[in-house]
Amino acid sequence: MKPETLFDKIWDSHVVKTIEGGPDVLYIDQHFIHEVTSPQAFDGLRARGINVFRPSMTLATADHNIPTQDQDLPIRDKLSRKQVETLTRNCNEFGITCYGLNDPHNGIVHVIGPELGFTLPGMTIVCGDSHTSTHGAFGTVAFGIGTSEVEMVLATQCILQPKPRKMKIHVEGKLGKGVSAKDLILYIISQLSTSGATAYFVEYAGPAITALSMEGRMTVCNMSIEMGARGGLIAPDETTFEYLRQIPSLAQDPDFHTHLGKWAQLKTDPDAVFDREFTFDAGKIKPMITYGTNPGMGIAIDETIPALEDIGDETRTSFIKSLNYMGFTPGMKLAGQPVDYVFLGSCTNGRIEDLRTFAAFVKGRKKAPGVTALIVPGSKKVEKQAIDEGLAAVLEEAGFSLRQPGCSSCLAMNEDKIPPGKYAVSTSNRNFEGRQGPGARTLLASPLTAAAAAVTGKITDPGELM
Amino acid sequence: MSKEKFNILESTCIPLPLENIDTDQIIPARFLSLTSREGFGEYLFRDWRFDKSGNKIEGCVFNDPRYSGQVLVSGKNFGSGSSREHAVWAIAGYGFRAVVSSFFADIFRNNCLNNGILPVVVKEDYLQNLLKTIKNDPSVTVRIDLEKQLFTVLPDGESVSFEINKYKKECLLNGLDDIDYLLSIQDAIKAYELRKTLGK
């Protein structure tokens, strides 16, 4: 048999039918929905007079719009409240499980899927959200879709999709001290650019990838979309299985062992061919930070912003516009620049490991005066764990406080907006103009770099304080 | 449910010579709370068109009376970032029927096609020339012929061809919808499910 990539194996086994000269009809094993990209899809079903085809294969959560304080009170913003209520109503009407606001399972869709055991190796997973790529950390084909496609999945459990090309990103070596999965992926995106992997599905491999925890792998896969990739995946291994064993609902399943056996087979064959391959050396990666308005505009924290001469002709207008927005100049050094806000959270870095890292760093230190910090767990479960493990107390002691879960300042649909012109070191995934609020200036970085900024009030290499 | 058909479009263009325009710019997140597909047009590029007080920002191409039309021409990697289909609803709501660029983000391109908006990919140097042509003469008209897959600057510019997959082309030409198609093959979907539970 022809050697195949893991991506091929999963994709091909889910093709119901191939349309000649067109896309594949791909069967979806797990569908996630949230309040922002689903209402119009449900309206579509009603307009057609049809039901949800397989309601048990869709799971809903409210995350984008919700406040991160006083969650027990009604949502103040009228439109947000309506959107969250619409989700609950739609789910009730169509028989879909919804972990809405205040449910103990509530949280950011890409945080709860894995932690509750909905995300399993070998699956096809979609959600009306581009960071669905996160789930690829478990060896799944997971990708974001638009609302019309959400409607397709609700109506038929299938989606029409051309098969993407395949890219392999091999990361050799070992990450240095204070360098995390976030730095690794920011580095890769800075090398490949925000469109470098468009039309591809990426497999991450190599010793630096397998050394990552599941949380770290999720951070890497999460940001695949930021280089344009359809998604990114990592072959499941003992780290994956150990994570899954800790999920009670899975471990109690009598078939769990049989599943493990099958999942262990999910790998790329030795001679399988990718359309493109890249190799990076983890040892060369330093703590990263972005200086511009797309995630590809990243540098090591001790480097300077590129000079104008180093930017190509077509890109120059965008580059200058971007630096103007950020209030930076070409060739400038970022380290030492004052910071107004710090955001720890999002589906990129709002997991328990991220909170542990942040708390361990600020322990025995104090929040810098003048810095406003938003520390937002990715889910109710992460919140509870942070309290139970004493992380919340450590944060309090250092002058921080833990908020309630949600997307929060990652896209600022709720009240957690960064004011115009202010600088925020953020552990989220996008530094687009206005992403964290109109006029907000976002610098993407790891939880450790965010912690260093939070205690010094400046852009600081965390390594200098460790 | 049938959509508006797309065949031949002749229109002036609005040029946007910037790269990597993400969907957060096309439609900022704070306007995503609407629960219908209508009404997004007025929020298209909201923060580029209007300042905080709601006044028109001068110098923004959308506020320049010389430029109008149903074709948006933009720099490389248009529509990156968030999967929000609201971006396409805003583009359609504003009155565009086609977007021309040298490169589109994947999800955005699918979203366009699912809403009857045609993404036209042209070569980078062609795009740069086109942007210049429109800048020099805002009244320049282009012709997009989907059937023949040809893009032409009228009256006598060279025609360049563009790619679109056969299935999607048929859908656009006939105003057909993917969901109708998927519903029509439900038996095949059920047969697949059965094969799967039986372990093939």
Ligand code: SF4
């Ligand atoms: S945390 Fe941010 S990126 Fe993740 S799902 Fe929420 S809004 Fe999207």
